[in-house]
Structure formats: structure tokens, C-alpha cells
Amino acid sequence: MLPVPPPTFSFVSPVYQAEGLVAELVRRLVLVGEALGGSFEIVLVDDRSPDGSWARIQALAAGDPRVRGLRLSRNFGQHRAITAGLEQCRGEWVVVLDCDLQDQPEEIPALFAEAQRGYDLVLARRTARQDSWRKKLLSKLFYRVLSYLTETPQDPAVGNFGIYHRKVIDAVLAMRESLRYFPTMLRWVGFRAATVEVIHAERLAGPSSYTWSRLINLALDVMLAYSDKPLRLAVKLGLGISVGAFAMVLVTLVRYVLGHTWEPGYASIIISIWFFAGLVLSVLGMVGLYLGKTFEQVKNRPIYLLDGDTAVMPVVK
Secondary structure (H helix, E strand, O other): OOOOOOOOOEEEEOOOOOOOOOOHHHHHHHHHHHOOOOEEEEEEEOOOOOOOOOHHHHHHHOHHHOOEEEEEOOOHHHHHHHHHHHOOOOOEEEEEEEOOOOOOOOHHHHHHHHOOOOOOOOEEEEEOOOHHHHHHHHHHHHHHHHHHHHHHOOOOOEEEEEEHHHHHHHHHHHHOOOOOOHHHHHHHHHEEEEEEEEEEOOOOOOOOOOOOHHHHHHHHHHHOOOOOHHHHHHHHHHHHHHHHHHHHHHHHHHHHHOOOOOOHHHHHHHHHHHHHHHHHHHHHHHHHHHHHHHHHOOOOHOOEEOOOOOOOOOOOO
């Protein structure tokens, strides 16, 4: 059997609690893929959704060979599911979009047209996010803090949605760290990038699977995984406390010369506590600089696991 040539486009979408949306997502992606003119595939990654999303994906794949489904062995999270889809897709140009149709497939031709001007990746910039005020507020706060910690501008209006050349995807997949956050990884690999403003649609069905606790945990993980600045700030804080202890010594000496004294033993105890607490915090911060970079990676666990025979329409390479 001759190898199947790779398609021009791959549409990759992580799927979670989208039983009522998957069919519409595929229908619209097929229309867009046919309008673009090249061959295409649709890769849907079921992140072990508790509803009937996987059954819908199987039915869609059975009816259209351009649809491929993957199912993870458990819920690994959106960004690891994206990694699974990226490793399985084969297109020269890869589009990543969410399954809730807030990322509208009809915007893909505009992204591709911009890429044809010589860009390796084109990011969709949402002009007006159709999310709750709480989610938008948390997102702005998260990206502002992340920009400060990573010393790289971060745009809260840009998410996963975009079109990426194969060399960009290969570069992202070469990053094997266990904590995955697709937008930040894209910024790290570089290449020639552009943005296109798109309309962010309202969610068609059901609430977002990202609860407040999940959003906060993701934010903390990303901040600690992609920046060692919090540890550097801990070192500076410790040194600052130690400097404050020395300043306390000077104040005590001045008071003694002027004839003003504290209760016997009070000053020495407080100064000792401040000094050694600051010294300990500094040392812990410096050790953390090394441990923070190696702790997760030395586990060397798989980024994700597939659930056995999950490729609904396997491709012969």
C-alpha cells in the first residue's frame, strides 16, 4: 500500500464536554477546508470527556475519512490534549482551535491569507471576548503578572486559536517539559509571527469546564513553570530582611549612644530572628532556583497517554 501523502491543512481541536457541539464543529471545518482548496484532516482529541463526546467523534469519523479521533486514557488537561493532536496531525499548516465554537472556523481563511504574506504563525486576536466578567478579569490579571515574571509581553486577547507552519509545530513538540501551556510555548520558539483580529463568538452550549479553582491552579503552574522570577524575588526578599536586620543594629547603637535603651535582651533577640530568617529565606530561594528547574522534568513521565485503539481512522504513513 502506498503511503498517504500529508494533507495541506490539519485542524486540531481538544474536546471536552462538547457532545452537542462536535458535529457542528466538524460541519463548519469541512466547509472551510473545502473552501481553502487543499487537502485537509480534522483531528479531534477527546480529553476523556465524561459525556458522549467520544461516541460522537467515532460516528463522525466513520462517516468521513478526513475526521480522525484520539482518546486520552484520562483527563490530562486542554494543553496536553493539544500536544496529543499536534503529534498525530500531519498537515503542512496546522490550525488549533477550541471545540466550543467561540473560535469560529470561518476566520481560518483570513489567518491563512495573512500567513501567505511570509509569516510562520498567525495568531487570532479576539477583539471582544464573549466570556464572563470574572474570567476576563482573571485573564487580564494573569497575563499582566505573567508578562512581568517572564519579561515578555503577553496579550490576554490571544489564546490557542491560530494557524502554524509545520516547522513551528515541530519546534513546540521538541519542548518536552511536562507542564504544557501552548500560547507561552509559541512565544518561546519565536519565528515570524503576526496577529489577525477575529470575532470571538458566544459559547453555544453549556458552561466552560474551567472553574475558578482550575483557572487559578493553571495560572500558578504556568507562572512557576515558565519563569524563575518568583524564586529570584524570594532571594531578594530574604536579602532585604537581612539588610533590615543590619539597619536595626545601627538604630540600636544610635539609641544606646543617646541614652535610650530597650528592655535587656529584646533587641538582640529581634535582630537575630530577623537576620537568620532572612538568611534562611535567601538560601532556600537559591536552592529553589535549581530544584524548580529540575523537579518536574526529572520525573520523565509521558506528557499524555492514549487509550489503546483510539485512532478511529488510522493513517498509513
